[in-house]
Amino acid sequence: MVKKITTLNIDDEILNKAKKKIYNLSATVEEFLAKKTKQEIVKQNPICDKCGKKENKACKENNYIGMHWLCPDECWICQICLNTEVKKIITAVR
Secondary structure, eight states, X not given: OOOOOXXXXXXXXXXXXXXXXXXXXXXXXXXXXXXXXTOOOOOOOOBOTTTOOBOOBOOGGGTTOSBEEXXXXXXXXXXXXXXHHHHHHHHHHX
């Protein structure tokens, strides 16, 4: 599913309250619009492009534990594979 960037005009007071409660505004708006248009949101767990492991995406709610989007490679990578790749880079630099 391709995601698009958009701009929303939100009252400052409402925005500040949402930030204090750590709401994911993008997800909240997307869920609301999906309900209004009666479209089902496809929730996918990414698969690690290195080892094939299925895992949840890393986010603030789970202390950034999980699958990470790796740039500029543009691939999903699990924490174990990420650590392995970092060790390879450190070894190569020494």
